[in-house]
Amino acid sequence: MQIKNQKLSDDTFFAERKEVLGHWHTGKGVNFDEAVAYQKSIPTEKRFGEKLSKAVADGITLIQPRAGVALFDEHIKLLNFLETEGEADLLPTTVDSYTRLNRYNEAETGIERSKETGRSMLNGFPIVNYGVDICRQVTSVLKNPVQVRHGTPDARLLTEISIAGGFTSYEGGGISYNIPYSKAHSIEKTIAYWQYTDRLVGLYEEAGVSINREPFGPLTGTLISPCISNSVAIIEALLAAAQGVKDITVGYGQCGNLIQDVAAIRSLGMLAREYLDKFGFKDVRITTVFHQWMGGFPQDEAKAFGVISWGAAAAVLAKATKVIVKTPHEAMGVPTKEANAAGLRATKQLVSMLKDQDFRSIPAVIAESEVIMKEMRCILEKVEELGKGDYAIGTVAAFEAGVLDIPFAPSRYNAGKVMPARDNVGAVRFLEIGNMPFTQDLIDFHRQKLEERAKYEKRQVSFQMVIDDVYAIGKGFLVGRPK
Amino acid sequence: MQIKNQKLSDDTFFAERKEVLGHWHTGKGVNFDEAVAYQKSIPTEKRFGEKLSKAVADGITLIQPRAGVALFDEHIKLLNFLETEGEADLLPTTVDSYTRLNRYNEAETGIERSKETGRSMLNGFPIVNYGVDICRQVTSVLKNPVQVRHGTPDARLLTEISIAGGFTSYEGGGISYNIPYSKAHSIEKTIAYWQYTDRLVGLYEEAGVSINREPFGPLTGTLISPCISNSVAIIEALLAAAQGVKDITVGYGQCGNLIQDVAAIRSLGMLAREYLDKFGFKDVRITTVFHQWMGGFPQDEAKAFGVISWGAAAAVLAKATKVIVKTPHEAMGVPTKEANAAGLRATKQLVSMLKDQDFRSIPAVIAESEVIMKEMRCILEKVEELGKGDYAIGTVAAFEAGVLDIPFAPSRYNAGKVMPARDNVGAVRFLEIGNMPFTQDLIDFHRQKLEERAKYEKRQVSFQMVIDDVYAIGKGFLVGRPK
């Protein structure tokens, strides 16, 4: 099979669909026309894309948690709590890890054992096992739009049930839900799976129902330089748009240096627009999401509040459309609803307090975005070249060649040669460029930034810096200095 | 009596001292020579000024709480907890309100009633009632330097007992501990009282013991524009230096707009140096303190963490030498030791995480500091002129004339004509300039900034804006927008 970045034909799609809906018995509950009608009955203020557009118009940053538990009544209580006590603007339904791997039998065991023990034995809400009707119960009782958040390489059935179940936004992509979340799925396979998801969203779009789509920005969440995650986000946006998706939220996970973080969101928004326009997708709406620090957190809750607040501040100063919020329990485990709501309220305070401050036009931010955009262009142009103009083919080739290479990823299909490290002011740079097609001046720039740090720390540039940086925020620092 | 900004003669000082030490029986416990010897026995790492100097050299921002309870053993436990569990770098001893007003009888009642009820019935630690020996018990068992923080117009006896009691830093000043803290003390009186305090510190300095002195930066803590608090800080620094003080920490209370906050600390440090040098005090060490938001706080603890963290971030991005930390209980009442330690740890996370980021040279910050310094020069030059070169005389005249005028102050000696309000990005500007001797371009600048906001809010510039701004942070915003 050779995938291409082309809209799936109805024949291909519907043949595949038959099979997909048979993967688990709840697939039978999905009826496209009925689902379109159901989606159309959802009031505007509960549609994800609408609320995002309104936020853009109002110049504000919305807040959204992660949350999901095994039992559906508990899940409803949880989400309800997060919108009332947490003041969440947008709601999630985070899916459990068995479902993500299409292990519906194990998810069923998880549901049963959760019922027995009275505590959630799953790390998320098993959407497929519950099926369309229970999803509608969830999405309909809440006041705010709800999105599915997961990490599923093959999310085809999940998408079918989710959209029919009344969710109005859907996270993921063929790269971003493979490389950080899987060991053995080929890129080719997962791009194909996600073409299905995107085509389904396209079909809803054509039927008059707009579903928001969000590539997963932070990837492995650990020292991911903006140029890498931004490039992936734009590729996934292009792949989605090719299938008829019209509403896309591109994302980025906080690195911690404010200038770099604001520059990352700025360059992400700008180049996403440029590339979509270039390929004729001028009618695709683009919004941005900023993820509060996605790497290892401090265990202490007060310190975690510090990290959460800094992420909230960076998001709003960068004018991201929404921010995904961490909790004071992050280092310990899936949060209680109270801890989750507390993270949200700390974030709400800052996104409202700082909404009139805008850091996008600070010269240092502009300079940093120039660097990021230059790096992104190197990567994206090479992907295009490798695919002879086709971003699906190009992506597969680019991973093979290490042109796209995601640090700390578990996937066998990822080269793993690129190695990030922080510079002396905490911006994420590269210790190893691997096979990323950077120009010599960019290579020199990164080297020089790390030499600067090495000199300050009186040690050589080395892998030990990377290790120190991975632990740093958990230990209270951004740059992992030697002791 | 006409005060002058001149070093008190030994005759005057020692005559006054006799009387002062008689104000309460614990005064008898003070012996200058013995106290000098005691102070000299305090190890370097426990001296306040030394730790501040080291922080400057290391380019870090230290953290300090406020704390004080009625019973001395509880007070020791509290401070001990704050340095171990709160990771405080510098410790406080906050004095109760009766002591601040020299009502030692009532403080005694407070101690007694606290013993009876088992909870602290005083809002601070009554240093004078306890006397030298108990203070030494407190200061000697702790690992970090300890400072006295209060709000006492006539702090002469308190200073005597504090320094003899082993405290190595002392907050306050004749303006900053009068106008926000008193109704009926004349400026002339309190400047005279604080000349005593400063002269005492000068005598210790001459005997080889350096005590750090800190004018209280935030004043009423409510929408105090940087130019006002910075001018007061510099005047108090000049008055202190004239009495022989050699180690001064000038302070500022966060306003909330990051650019303005960084600019405030920048201009404060720069002009403090300039003015001290100009008057021949080149050997006076200057450090800076940034106070996390001093106005009304949100009641919710998670939201309070957001405000605390934002203050921590601003302090370290401005490279303040230390930051005074609020707690998640701020809106409710004197915090528990746990809440106090939590505020500290959130702050510690951010001051360490962001220590390598520096916002002082951002062009918008430089531009804003130019404005602040221009305003400060208008005020300070007028004070000098009114005093014919003497800042003590000039200050008294300046308050009379409303040249110095502190918003929301309870003092009868304050004109109360100046009225601050936030501009459209949350920086504190002036709605009413009162009698501040601003140039026309500055007057126009403030007017224009508020007109900009008025236009955006579709209402007239008015006092309602001020009211809305006072409540704003408590309600989750910085700029008090109309509903």
Added chain:
Amino acid sequence: MNGKTIVTGVIGADVHAVGNKILAYALEQAGFKVINLGVMVSQEEYIEAALETNADAILVSSLYGHGEIDCNGLRQKCDEAGLKDIPLLAGGNLVVGKQNFEDVEKRFLDMGFTRVYPPGTSVETSIADLNEILGL
């Protein structure tokens, strides 16, 4: 003007002036005649002002934590001065620390206060309650 006179002030050695200034301003805007004594007001000053102006209610603020000590005995003094049933309202941060408000309220009601308010009470609530108490 609604014809009612209110005495306001911050009791004891308390200098928190911001809430007092804003409360007084808001009460005036709402039509009350306000005798604002400012900060650091003694029990005697409240009573004198209420007698002199024939006031309809006294609003006592206390922020700094010593409210319990400072407010004790005010009702008795009012009684003795001939202000038998004058409504006495207390608000602010009445006690030291974050305490259960029901307990605080009870202690102040026992001291003879008519109404007691928790930290951060809005001016809207304050005015609505005053209107109700004074039958406006």
Added chain:
Amino acid sequence: MNGKTIVTGVIGADVHAVGNKILAYALEQAGFKVINLGVMVSQEEYIEAALETNADAILVSSLYGHGEIDCNGLRQKCDEAGLKDIPLLAGGNLVVGKQNFEDVEKRFLDMGFTRVYPPGTSVETSIADLNEILGL
């Protein structure tokens, strides 16, 4: 090289790769021979690898919350495979949510694990313990 062989990996459907990579690197630096199975390792894979390399200990990581389900039965399978007394260490974020660690530890010890570690255990602790267990 200290002559000891350690099998490492992240169990079940768990893909948290960062800690695994760093732990493996640190163990190598400390002189161990490390057979790192990476993420998403089944119970069988651990056992196979341990048998093949004659390993001295198995380090099981679980971060994602399903550790309790995934680790159940590993000791029995080891016994059956002839790895009777091989030290089994478990660490990471072993259960769903912030739970009392003593309870979690007990549940894992009952399942036959030799040592159990709370979230955020440092590599220094991990290495020191391994040295002790293996008598180095």
